Amino acid sequence: MSLRKSKYLAVVFCLGALSVFSVGSWGQAVPAEHADEARVDRLLKQMTLEEKMDLIRGGLEDPSVYQGQAGYLPGVPRLHVPSLRMADGPPGLLTRVPGQAETATMGVAATFSTKDAEANGVVIGREARSLGIDVVLQPFVNIDRDITFARAYNTFGEDPFLTGVMGAAEIRGAQGQGVMAQTKHYVGYDSNSYNVFIDQQTLHEVYAAPFAEAIKAGTSSVMCSYNRINGPFACGNSDTLKTILKDEMGFKGFVTSDWGGVHSVLFLNEGLDMEMPGAAEADSPFKAFINNYFVTAPPEPPSNKPVDMDELTGILGGPIPEEPQGAGMDMGAFPRDNDKTTMREALKNGTVTEATITAAARRVLYEIDRFGYLDGKQKHGVTPQAIEENAAVIRKTAEDAAVLLKNEHALPLKNDDLQSLALIGPGALQIAAIGTFGERSPGLTDRQIGPLDALKKGAPSANISFAVDDDMTGVPVPASAFSHDGTPGLLRTESSARETVDAQLDFTHSNGKSLPADGTVTWKGTLTVPSEGEYWLYLQALGARGRLLIDGKRIGQTGAAKGTVHGDIQYATQDNGFPTVDGLDNVRRAVRLTAGPHSITVMASGDTSKAPEQIRLNWMTPEQRESNHKAAIDAAKKAHTAVVFVWTRGKPDFALPGEQDRLVDEVAAVNPNTIVVMNVSQPVAMPWLGKVKGVVQMWWTGDEGGWATADVLLGKVNPAGRLPFTWAKQLTDYAANDPAHPERSAKGVDGKTTYSEGVDVGYRWFDKEKIEPLFPFGFGLSYTTFEYSDLKVAKASDHGLDVSVRVKNTGSVAGDEVPQVYLDAPAKQLQGVQFAPKTLAAFDRVTLAAGESKDVKMHVSPRALEYWSVAEKKWVRSDARRVRVGSSSRDLKLTAEK
Structure with missing residues (x-):
């Protein structure tokens, strides 16, 4: 350290x-x-x-x-x-x-x-x-x-x-x-x-x-x-x-x-x-x-x-072009039973x-x-937040959460890497701070310094290039594409009935043209596209709610709505995960358009923030998207090392959205020193895993995640996060998604979902069925190595167990290790009682300097040694359990009987 x-x-x-x-x-x-x-x-x-x-x-x-x-x-x-x-x-x-x-x-x-x-x-x-x-x-x-x-x-x-x-x-x-x-x-x-x-x-x-x-x-x-x-x-x-x-x-x-x-x-x-x-x-x-x-x-x-x-x-963020149609929560399935x-x-x-x-x-x-x-010990007044104190915790948490999944001498970045380094993907320029919007803090976009800028500050002599590949901000739709009644521009109508013509729809702080607060404005006219194809239209707003219609069909609208008990104002992170680079909300939709004219309507109305209204219509044409992709591959080809940033918002299931797998594949094909930084919150398929040298999982990092990501890549922080779930090789390996048991799925059988796997959830299921995961529960690598010895188990005063193990840092740099205690199922099986093959019962996180050893003491509570007896309707002490200690659920180095 x-x-x-x-x-x-x-x-x-x-x-x-x-x-x-x-x-x-x-x-x-x-x-x-x-x-x-x-x-x-x-x-x-x-x-x-x-x-x-x-x-x-x-x-x-x-x-x-x-x-x-x-x-x-x-x-x-x-x-x-x-x-x-x-x-x-x-x-x-x-x-x-x-x-x-x-x-x-x-x-x-x-x-x-x-x-x-x-x-x-x-x-x-x-x-x-x-x-x-x-x-x-x-x-x-x-x-x-x-x-x-x-x-x-x-x-x-x-x-x-x-x-x-x-x-x-x-x-x-x-x-x-x-x-x-x-x-x-x-x-x-x-x-x-x-x-x-x-x-x-x-x-x-x-x-x-x-x-x-x-x-x-x-x-x-x-x-x-x-x-x-x-x-x-x-x-x-x-x-x-x-x-x-x-x-x-x-x-x-x-x-x-x-x-x-x-x-x-x-x-x-x-x-x-x-x-x-x-x-x-x-x-x-x-x-x-x-x-x-x-x-x-x-x-x-x-x-x-x-x-x-x-x-x-x-309210929870609509679909975006990279995600499958129908992604997200199905509000239509929400129970609305009413017994009157x-x-x-x-x-x-x-x-x-x-x-x-x-x-x-x-x-x-x-x-x-x-x-x-x-x-009187409550407080309803709104006062300044403790920004710096909170930011320190957020940054440290993002650092401590980093899980190093693969490392073939690729990380931390060395001088040769830094002298010719290409960062690729929108998550390099911006932070995947929150992933999917919903019931959470929206973040402070002015604090969100991306990994690219953080790396430049952390390694000022480095030679770093950047290619976005998937441009989530886009460019304003050109004036040449807009007309109304056969004349250039869109017809703007304000709530006062005042009419004017705008050449483009681009009213933001960035260009000094934001509109007054609390206005209601509608733009109508014709959008003429040069050729048939899938156009990605980006309705961008802040201080306002917006709606976009093409050929009379609603294409998209901003997520904030009055009275939805989700803040009520428009947030920059609401509809896309990544805001625009200048901090606007971003409603992105893919629309297939034929060549020629299409009617267009854009509506904006002030939210309750009383802030000036910003509204912009950007796009990415098919040609622009392909050009950006080629530029990303070219940047990777020219660099000594390429770092690809991939992301999800939760959909599709067990896959990266859009063409990100293709991106990693093609980058790895032209650059043998490819590293992947993942901003995901659930396991995804990794078909390119064998082709890259390093993978680090950074989750959705929060506002300070750019600094944390840069520090992990540079080795200023030694990653020691551990997976809180089993990362399977395929979706059907999970108990809830096993096709042999449809009753466990969300669809269920006859409208009923039965958790028939019982206590064998997560890694317990993989253990029971002897399924090899891609990465096991509790897994995480380090820039150093550790050795375990001298396991001791004793009965505790509360009738639980006291477990002690000596952990030594056998590498050359400081780092954290996470020893984990698991209990095997009792040797004697009881009729009508289910025991998982092993269960997590204790853990700790310890910091060790290079060469340092520590005796780590962990406590197993009495409840971990009990099971719920359905017959007796109470907790019952189980027979003796074998105690295992190691660095993951599949790497248990030491055992003891107790």
Whole structure:
């Protein structure tokens, strides 16, 4: 480890420790373990029924102070019970004010460092305080069981133990800032299926297990999921909510529905405590899409605004040319069951009682008191973010997350490489900061220095060339292509009915022509293309929402829409993953056009940011795309070393989007020293793996990822991240995608998805079936080497195990190693009980100087030595287990019997 690095780590962890273990940056103490229950009961006795209802149902915040957050709880002003603001993640916060982009959740998992996870929680809590938020809707502790699940990228990987401890660490960090964490999504939300069946042993040991860790960490609340679980919906499931969560796990906080996850007033009787989002603005796309049950007033008339599925889908970013049609979440499959019950009727006929409402409100009030919010220890004012302190954590996390997958003496870059180095791909010029937009911080684009510039600053004497290949910004459509009524230019019509003509559609800060805020403008005319082909049209905007129509057909629109509880303003990272190089949102669509004229309409209207409107129509013609590709291959051919940056946003499944495989193949064919940098959050096929010299997985890095990537390539940081999932050779190797078991797939059989692999999820399945992965769970190389010895296992005072192993850095440079402890299945199999061949039970991350040795001590908890007995309905201690220790699930160097 370099001196710069060691000082850097010391500063980061000093900052984290100050805020976590004493008080937060705004003087917020760590929340109390228990609330003042007598005080809670006194307040409840003073409340009317409606006031109690305002503690268990979402409402509308005053528009003058609303921050575009996901949810708002009105509270009880008369009794000084404050309102609560809830904001989406992970990671980070999504509100009207741009928040810093943290490393993706899967990247945090790849650090295999609870210190990094806790530091990220601190950043999340600090951001929440800065942005006036009380409840952060994270961590996301579902299991990466099925990599085709549209939201699997947002998990901590495939292992319940890793997920649980990393999620718990984030909770401690966030709640240490005086902010509530809401752990989601409970439970079985690990598939695109909304009808899931899981046996009780697997449910307890795999899918509910991370929530148990969250409860031990003191999480304020839990969000129930959209899916059915063993029949009933998760938000109305007495078995999972009452029996498992509240009774068995002892959860004292409140259960909030996922937004639109309520399908009956009677869910309140089954363990649900709060409905979100509750009320919706009349012009919100959600108004006609989501029912609102916890309402005691007479029902409102039905919304006459039709559901616009394109608008709803666009919230999470629409399709782009490199991705297959239909990529992304299918909003049409979302459960919209409605049993037509109303709270008003239920209270009259006694199917819901005021006592049940009081019990639910009590759980919410309990947490409000525990966090000190009854005593004014919350903050709704928006104040400057701790940019530099947060950035240090984000950069360190991106560095610690880097997984070196292959290295044939290619990395770190040497002097010969740097004297003739070609960087190829849009991810070299810009940062793949967030991957896919959705429930997360959008990032600060002015901080996003790409790897190209970071490398130039880190190695100022280097000779570095760049070729974009896939140009995601494009060029303005030329004036010669536009006309209206037989004359040049597009006809612009403003809301005042004023008409003018514009030669091009290019109004940005970059060219000094941005438009006034809050305007509504339409451009109409004719787009004439020179030849038939697939044209990529880029509608680019900021401070405005935009829509593009060709020949009367809607081609694309920006994702932000008022009332969608996703920030409400247009973000530069919303619709493409990469913004334009000058920081605009980028709606990119592929359109096949015949030669000649086509009608075109572009509409722009101000978002609620009050910022000047920027709007531009760029394109890439077929000829321009092919020319850029040839330039990339030529740059690689001329260079000593080529580094190709590849990316995904999650689709297609198990493949890089677009022509990136072709790009790597062709670069490797002309340059024997080819290195690949991957900005992906799930495994993908790597048909070119044998043709390249090095591969480093950088995940979606967050705002500071350009610096982190450059430091890893230059060897200023020694990569030590580990894979939090199994990287298969083919998609069908995964249990959820095995064609021999269609019941496990998202489609399921007869509409039911059954997790019939049981506890054998992830690497456990590969072990059981003896499938050789491309890269195993827990895998990661280093610029140095390590040796393991002297394994010791002893019974611990808590009836778990204490494991000690000596690890030595046998190489010539400092680096981190991640020893991992696995338990074999008991030798004696029990009837009706399933054991995985081996399971992760402990790990640590240790820094070692060249030649240094350390005894690494790890603790195996008693729960890791138990199984859930379906027959006895309790946890039962298993027989003796063999303990294995090594550097991945398939490289276990030492064993001991215990």
